Amino acid sequence: MEKLSHFDETGRARMVDVSEKAQTRREATAAAFVAMDQRVLAALPQNPKGNPLETARFAGIQAAKQTAMLIPMCHPLPLSFIDVAATITEGGIAIEATAATTAGTGVEMEALTAASIAALTVYDMCKALDKGIVIREVRLLRKTGGKSGDYTAADR
Amino acid sequence: MEKLSHFDETGRARMVDVSEKAQTRREATAAAFVAMDQRVLAALPQNPKGNPLETARFAGIQAAKQTAMLIPMCHPLPLSFIDVAATITEGGIAIEATAATTAGTGVEMEALTAASIAALTVYDMCKALDKGIVIREVRLLRKTGGKSGDYTAADR
Amino acid sequence: MEKLSHFDETGRARMVDVSEKAQTRREATAAAFVAMDQRVLAALPQNPKGNPLETARFAGIQAAKQTAMLIPMCHPLPLSFIDVAATITEGGIAIEATAATTAGTGVEMEALTAASIAALTVYDMCKALDKGIVIREVRLLRKTGGKSGDYTAADR
Amino acid sequence: MEKLSHFDETGRARMVDVSEKAQTRREATAAAFVAMDQRVLAALPQNPKGNPLETARFAGIQAAKQTAMLIPMCHPLPLSFIDVAATITEGGIAIEATAATTAGTGVEMEALTAASIAALTVYDMCKALDKGIVIREVRLLRKTGGKSGDYTAADR
Amino acid sequence: MEKLSHFDETGRARMVDVSEKAQTRREATAAAFVAMDQRVLAALPQNPKGNPLETARFAGIQAAKQTAMLIPMCHPLPLSFIDVAATITEGGIAIEATAATTAGTGVEMEALTAASIAALTVYDMCKALDKGIVIREVRLLRKTGGKSGDYTAADR
Amino acid sequence: MEKLSHFDETGRARMVDVSEKAQTRREATAAAFVAMDQRVLAALPQNPKGNPLETARFAGIQAAKQTAMLIPMCHPLPLSFIDVAATITEGGIAIEATAATTAGTGVEMEALTAASIAALTVYDMCKALDKGIVIREVRLLRKTGGKSGDYTAADR
Numbered sequence: 050m051e052k053l054s055h056f057d058e059t060g061r062a063r064m065v066d067v068s069e070k071a072q073t074r075r076e077a078t079a080a081a082f083v084a085m086d087q088r089v090l091a092a093l094p095q096n097p098k099g100n101p102l103e104t105a106r107f108a109g110i111q112a113a114k115q116t117a118m119l120i121p122m123c124h125p126l127p128l129s130f131i132d133v134a135a136t137i138t139e140g141g142i143a144i145e146a147t148a149a150t151t152a153g154t155g156v157e158m159e160a161l162t163a164a165s166i167a168a169l170t171v172y173d174m175c176k177a178l179d180k181g182i183v184i185r186e187v188r189l190l191r192k193t194g195g196k197s198g199d200y201t202a203a204d205r
Numbered sequence: 206m207e208k209l210s211h212f213d214e215t216g217r218a219r220m221v222d223v224s225e226k227a228q229t230r231r232e233a234t235a236a237a238f239v240a241m242d243q244r245v246l247a248a249l250p251q252n253p254k255g256n257p258l259e260t261a262r263f264a265g266i267q268a269a270k271q272t273a274m275l276i277p278m279c280h281p282l283p284l285s286f287i288d289v290a291a292t293i294t295e296g297g298i299a300i301e302a303t304a305a306t307t308a309g310t311g312v313e314m315e316a317l318t319a320a321s322i323a324a325l326t327v328y329d330m331c332k333a334l335d336k337g338i339v340i341r342e343v344r345l346l347r348k349t350g351g352k353s354g355d356y357t358a359a360d361r
Numbered sequence: 362m363e364k365l366s367h368f369d370e371t372g373r374a375r376m377v378d379v380s381e382k383a384q385t386r387r388e389a390t391a392a393a394f395v396a397m398d399q400r401v402l403a404a405l406p407q408n409p410k411g412n413p414l415e416t417a418r419f420a421g422i423q424a425a426k427q428t429a430m431l432i433p434m435c436h437p438l439p440l441s442f443i444d445v446a447a448t449i450t451e452g453g454i455a456i457e458a459t460a461a462t463t464a465g466t467g468v469e470m471e472a473l474t475a476a477s478i479a480a481l482t483v484y485d486m487c488k489a490l491d492k493g494i495v496i497r498e499v500r501l502l503r504k505t506g507g508k509s510g511d512y513t514a515a516d517r
Numbered sequence: 518m519e520k521l522s523h524f525d526e527t528g529r530a531r532m533v534d535v536s537e538k539a540q541t542r543r544e545a546t547a548a549a550f551v552a553m554d555q556r557v558l559a560a561l562p563q564n565p566k567g568n569p570l571e572t573a574r575f576a577g578i579q580a581a582k583q584t585a586m587l588i589p590m591c592h593p594l595p596l597s598f599i600d601v602a603a604t605i606t607e608g609g610i611a612i613e614a615t616a617a618t619t620a621g622t623g624v625e626m627e628a629l630t631a632a633s634i635a636a637l638t639v640y641d642m643c644k645a646l647d648k649g650i651v652i653r654e655v656r657l658l659r660k661t662g663g664k665s666g667d668y669t670a671a672d673r
Numbered sequence: 674m675e676k677l678s679h680f681d682e683t684g685r686a687r688m689v690d691v692s693e694k695a696q697t698r699r700e701a702t703a704a705a706f707v708a709m710d711q712r713v714l715a716a717l718p719q720n721p722k723g724n725p726l727e728t729a730r731f732a733g734i735q736a737a738k739q740t741a742m743l744i745p746m747c748h749p750l751p752l753s754f755i756d757v758a759a760t761i762t763e764g765g766i767a768i769e770a771t772a773a774t775t776a777g778t779g780v781e782m783e784a785l786t787a788a789s790i791a792a793l794t795v796y797d798m799c800k801a802l803d804k805g806i807v808i809r810e811v812r813l814l815r816k817t818g819g820k821s822g823d824y825t826a827a828d829r
Numbered sequence: 830m831e832k833l834s835h836f837d838e839t840g841r842a843r844m845v846d847v848s849e850k851a852q853t854r855r856e857a858t859a860a861a862f863v864a865m866d867q868r869v870l871a872a873l874p875q876n877p878k879g880n881p882l883e884t885a886r887f888a889g890i891q892a893a894k895q896t897a898m899l900i901p902m903c904h905p906l907p908l909s910f911i912d913v914a915a916t917i918t919e920g921g922i923a924i925e926a927t928a929a930t931t932a933g934t935g936v937e938m939e940a941l942t943a944a945s946i947a948a949l950t951v952y953d954m955c956k957a958l959d960k961g962i963v964i965r966e967v968r969l970l971r972k973t974g975g976k977s978g979d980y981t982a983a984d985r
Binding site for chain 4: 433481488493
Binding site: 786800810811813 | 834835836842883884887888891892895898899900901902903937938941942945946948949950952953954955956957960961962963964965966967968969972977980982983
C-alpha cells in the first residue's frame with residue numbers, strides 16, 4: 050500500500066519537500082454543491098445590476114490565493130490561473146473551480162479551497178432565508194500534470 | 206416571505222449594516238464530514254508523537270479568524286472562543302466547529318469556515334492515498350443569541 | 362495651530378492611543394475617480410451574466426477590512442458596515458465607498474482604502490486597452506461621529 | 518480594437534491564464550501625488566529620530582506584496598524588488614513606486630498598489646491637520662518586459 | 674498548582690473562552706535584545722534621510738496586529754495602541770514593545786510578537802555583515818489590567 | 830569591510846534587488862529556546878489525544894509562509910519545504926525550524942520567523958503558569974545555497 054507522504058515515520062504531520070520535483074504545468078478542478086430548496090433559489094435576485102453569484106465567484110478566486118495560509122501542509126506557490134463558476138441548477142447552486150500553476154507541486158487544494166469558499170459565500174448570502182442550507186460533495190473532479198499522473202473522478 | 210438581507214432593492218449583493226444591533230453573546234456550531242474508505246482511515250497514524258487530526262483542528266481554528274477576509278459580506282469581528290473537534294467515525298472523519306463572540310452579528314460563517322477548512326486539511330493529508338475523498342454535509346448545527354433567535358438543525 | 366497627533370515630540374511617527382476614546386458610531390465616505398477615455402468606457406461589458414463593476418465593488422469591500430494591515434498607524438477595529446458603489450459617468454468611473462464602526466476611532470482610512478482599491482481594480486481590468494488610465498481625486502467626502510466632529514468636503 | 522482580456526465572451530470578469538507566458542524580467546513604476554497646502558507641509562516633522570515619510574515608504578513596500586490579495590484578477594507571484602520613494606515637493610508629497618519580478622505576467626498593479634497605499638499612509642498621518650488632503654494622479658509611469666512591450670507615460 | 678488553561682482535561686491544546694471576561698483596559702510591554710558586535714553596530718547608518726531602526730519599529734507595529742493570525746490560541750481583538758522602540762545600546766539593539774486594548778483578554782502576546790518581529794527585522798537588515806547575530810531575552814516586562822492582576826518582571 | 834546591502838548610499842533601508850540572482854536551491858535552519866522551570870515543564874500535558882508541542886510546530890510552519898508580510902525587506906517567494914521541531918529538553922523547550930526554496934534569495938528569515946513564532950506559541954500556552962518564561966537564543970544554525978556561500982553557526 051502507498052505511503053501517506055504527509056506523515057513522517059513517527060506519524061507526525063509534515064510538509065512534503067518538493068524541492069526536487071519538476072516545475073511543470075499542473076491544473077486541478079474541484080466542485081461543490083449548495084443544496085437549497087426551490088423557495089430560496091427563486092428568491093435569488095438575477096438582474097443586470099449585478100448577478101449575486103458573482104460574489105461567490107470572486108470570493109472563490111481570492112480564497113484560492115490564500116490556500117497555503119489556510120491549509121498547514123500546503124506550499125505557497127504562484128498561480129497562473131484561477132476560475133470559479135457558479136450555476137443555478139436543479140436543487141441548488143453548482144460550484145466548479147479551477148486552478149493552475151507551473152510549479153513543483155499540484156493545485157488540488159487551491160481548487161478545493163476556491164470551491165469551498167465560493168459555496169460558503171452562497172450560504173452566507175442565503176442564510177437569512179434558510180439556515181438549513183447544506184454544502185454537499187466538495188470533491189476533486191480532475192487533475193493533470195505532475196509525477197502522480199492525471200486523475201478524473203468517477204461519475205456520480 | 207422574508208427578504209434576503211444580503212441584497213439591496215436592485216438585487217446587488219451588499220453587507221448588512223449591523224451598527225444598531227445589540228452587542229450580545231452569540232455562538233454557532235457547524236459540522237462537516239470527510240468521507241473516506243476503511244483503507245485510508247486505517248492508514249491514518251495515531252500515536253503519542255502527534256495525532257494528525259490535530260493539524261485539522263489548528264487549521265480550522267486559524268481559519269475561523271480569517272472568515273471576514275474570505276467571505277465578502279461578513280463583518281470583521283472579535284472572537285471570544287473557537288474550538289474544532291475532529292473524530293474518526295464510521296466511514297470517515299467528523300468535524301465539529303464552534304465559534305463565539307459578543308458582537309452585533311452572528312458567527313455562523315466563522316463556525317462553517319472553521320469546519321470547512323478543517324475538512325480540507327484532512328483531505329490534504331490523505332489525498333496521497335485517495336484523491337476520491339469527498340467532503341459532505343457542511344452545515345450549521347445550531348446557533349444561539351441575536352435577534353433572529355436560536356436555531357437547531359433537524360436530525361439527519 | 363493643531364498638533365499632528367501621529368508624531369511624538371521628537372517627530373517620530375506613532376499610533377494614537379485611543380484607549381480612552383468613547384465607543385460611538387462613526388461613519389466615513391470617500392471617493393475616487395478612474396478617468397478613462399470614451400473608447401475604453403464603451404468596451405466595458407455590461408450584461409446580465411455579471412456587470413464587471415461588481416469586481417471593483419467586492420475588491421473595495423474586502424480591502425476595507427484589510428486597512429489596519431496596510432496603513433501602519435491605523436488601529437485594527439471591527440466594522441459594522443462597508444459599501445462600495447462604482448458608477449459609469451462622463452469621462453470615467455466614479456467610486457464611492459462608505460465604512461462604519463462603533464469604536465473609539467474613526468473609519469476615514471477604511472473608506473479611503475476601499476475607494477482606492479476599487480479604483481485600482483477598475484484599472485487592472487481595463488489596462489489591456491489603455492495603460493494611461495489615471496486615478497484621480499481620492500478624497501474623503503464626509504465623516505460623522507467622534508470627538509473631532511463631522512466633516513463634509515467642499516464641492517468641486 | 519484590442520480585446521479586454523479580463524472579460525470572457527459573456528462579459529464576465531476573469532483572471533487571464535498566464536501559464537504559457539514566458540518567465541522574463543518585468544518591471545513597472547507608478548506614481549501618486551498627495552496634494553496638501555503649505556501649512557500642513559510645514560508641520561511635517563523632519564529630523565534624525567525618524568523622517569515620517571519613511572512610514573509611507575514601508576507601507577508601500579508591504580502593500581506591494583499584498584497586491585494579489587487586494588486586486589481580484591491579479592496573479593500571486595514572487596517579487597524580486599520593490600522600492601518606494603516619498604519626496605516633499607511644491608504643493609504636496611510625490612510618491613514613486615517600483616516593482617520587479619521574473620514571471621509570466623507584469624507588475625503594474627504591484628507598483629500602483631504600493632504608490633496608492635503609500636499615499637494613503639501620508640494622508641493618515643496628516644489628516645489631523647487637514648481632512649481635505651486629496652490624492653491625485655495615481656498612474657503608471659513606465660513598464661518594461663513582457664510581450665505587450667514597453668510603456669512610458671506621456672509627460673504631464 | 675494552577676491549571677494550564679490552554680489545555681483541556683485530555684491535554685488537548687485549546688483556546689480559552691473569554692466571552693464572560695470583563696471588557697477592561699489591558700496593557701502589556703515586552704522586550705527583545707538583538708546582540709551584535711561593535712563592528713556591525715558601527716556600520717548601521719544613522720542620518721536624517723531615514724534612521725534604519727524605523728524599519729524595525731514599523732514591522733513590530735504591523736506584526737502586533739497579526740498576532741491572532743500567528744499564534745493559534747490567541748483571540749482576534751481590536752487594539753487601541755501599539756508602540757515599538759528600538760534603541761542602540763551597549764552590545765546591540767534593545768527593543769521594547771507595548772500594546773493596549775479594551776477587551777476581555779490580555780495583550781501579552783501582541784507585545785511579545787511586536788518585539789520579536791522588530792528584532793527579526795533588525796537581524797534581516799544586518800545579516801549581510803554578520804549571520805551570527807543572536808536575538809536574546811524575548812520576554813514580558815509588565816502587564817496591567819485583567820483578573821489575573823498586574824505583573825512586573827524581576828530585574829536582570 | 831562589507832557593505833550593508835539593505836541600505837542605500839544615503840542610509841535609507843531598502844529591499845535588495847534579486848532579479849539577477851540565480852534560482853538555486855537554498856535551505857536554512859534556525860533555533861530558539863524557551864527557557865522554563867521544571868514546574869512548568871512538568872505541567873505540560875503529553876498524551877495520545879494531542880501532544881501540545883504540535884500547536885507550536887503548526888504555528889511555526891504557518892508563520893514561515895507569512896515571513897515577507899512580517900519582515901519589510903524580505904522578498905515574497907515560494908517555499909518548497911518547511912519543518913519545525915519542538916523538543917522538551919533540560920530547562921525548557923528547544924525549537925528548530927528549517928525552510929527551503931528554489932529562488933534567487935535565501936530563506937534565513939523564513940527559518941528564523943518559524944522558530945520565533947513557534948517559541949511564542951509555547952509561551953502563550955504556558956503563560957498561565959509562569960509569565961516569566963523567556964525566549965532565548967533565536968539564531969541561525971546553518972544555511973546552504975546561494976552566492977554568499979554556506980554558513981554554520983559556531984558551537985555554544
